[in-house]
Amino acid sequence: MYKSRKGNRDxxxxxxxxxxxxxxxxxxxxxxxxxxxxxxGKEITKARYAPNKRINLLTINEMIRTFAMSANFPDLDNFETENETNNENE
Structure with a gap:
């Protein structure tokens, strides 16, 4: 069976x-x-929509692509940083 090589984004x-x-x-x-x-912030403001109301992918650079993928973790709301955990234990 064919396995996607695109990673998380299909x-x-x-x-x-x-x-x-x-x-x-x-x-x-x-x-x-x-x-x-x-x-x-400057790179995000360069993003544009195409005439068909979809995002023009040519206006999105690789840094924003990576940032968008990492910001979309399903359990991001439940994520605790190491400092928060250490502060609770003290």
Whole structure:
């Protein structure tokens, strides 16, 4: 049987969904960008929609693609950082 070599993202629809979730998380404040990654803000503003109301993938660079994929982990809301765990144990 054919096994997908694309990893987690199987289609353009999945990729567009990840980008939309990334944008929504940034706008609602669920996801913040650290100071050393502020250049991502400029790259995100370069993203454009095509005339057919879909995201123009040519306007998305690889850094944003990676950021969108990593921001879309299903259990991100339940994720605790190591510092939070250490603070609770003290």
């Amino acid at each position: 289609s353009r629809v999945d990729f567009e969904r990840e980008l939309n979730i990334l944008g929504e998380n940034i706008m609602t404040g669920k996801l913040s960008i650290s100071n050393h990654l502020r250049h991502l």
